[in-house]
Amino acid sequence: MIEFNFYQYIWIFIMGCYSGYGIETLWCLIKNGFIESRKSLVLGHLSVAYGMGALLLTLLLVHFQNKPMWAIFLLSFVSGTVVEYICSLGQEICFGSVAWDYSHLPLNINGRVCLIYSLFWGLLGIAWVKLMIPFLNFCFTHISIPFDKVLLWAFIIFFIFDAALSASAAVRMNRRNDGIAPKNQFEEFLDSHYNDEKMHEIYANSKSVEES
Numbered sequence: 061m062i063e064f065n066f067y068q069y070i071w072i073f074i075m076g077c078y079s080g081y082g083i084e085t086l087w088c089l090i091k092n093g094f095i096e097s098r099k100s101l102v103l104g105h106l107s108v109a110y111g112m113g114a115l116l117l118t119l120l121l122v123h124f125q126n127k128p129m130w131a132i133f134l135l136s137f138v139s140g141t142v143v144e145y146i147c148s149l150g151q152e153i154c155f156g157s158v159a160w161d162y163s164h165l166p167l168n169i170n171g172r173v174c175l176i177y178s179l180f181w182g183l184l185g186i187a188w189v190k191l192m193i194p195f196l197n198f199c200f201t202h203i204s205i206p207f208d209k210v211l212l213w214a215f216i217i218f219f220i221f222d223a224a225l226s227a228s229a230a231v232r233m234n235r236r237n238d239g240i241a242p243k244n245q246f247e248e249f250l251d252s253h254y255n256d257e258k259m260h261e262i263y264a265n266s267k268s269v270e271e272s
Contacts, residue, residue, distance in 0.1 A: 073111040080110020101226040136185020141178040148172035229254040
């Protein structure tokens with residue numbers, strides 16, 4: 061039975077974040093003919109949703125390696141749908157914006173999730189158990205990175221800082237749009253370095269709730 065430790069799970073999260081950013085950027089280039097920001101945070105080029113997805117699939121399915129495929133599919137179908145809905149709702153509540161809207165697709169729930177992508181989650185879970193988890197285990201077994209724990213803790217610290225700064229910038233943008241003036245030097249810094257133009261450039265794929 062394959063097992064992963066804390067540091068390996070962090071590597072899986074990082075892999076998911078950067079892979080997702082690359083996939084989203086490439087898809088935008090193919091679909092629209094130009095490169096557009098698809099990152100989740102204001103500093104690092106990370107797609108946090110993909111990182112969380114990779115982490116979630118591994119945590120849930122690492123113990124399902126010997127289970128029948130219908131059980132893997134069902135668990136991935138349900139868990140992926142629930143997480144996708146929570147992420148969409150959380151973004152709307154916290155930041156007043158949405159990054160995707162499935163209202164035009166059949167069998168959707170409030171435009172946050174839909175049957176087509178839920179089926180995709182189920183199929184992805186099967187591929188993750190049968191292909192990705194063994195591949196990750198092979199990499200962790202045969203590849204050694206010098207000072208890996210130091211690098212991982214540096215990433216964790218940077219990620220927490222980046223997430224806090226990104227959340228602050230998003231909240232400040234909403235307050236700025238409501239006509240609320242900055243109350244301290246930090247909010248003045250956010251207005252200067254992360255004004256509306258900069259935020260729309262970073263989160264080019266997000267729309268306010270009113271726009272959506």
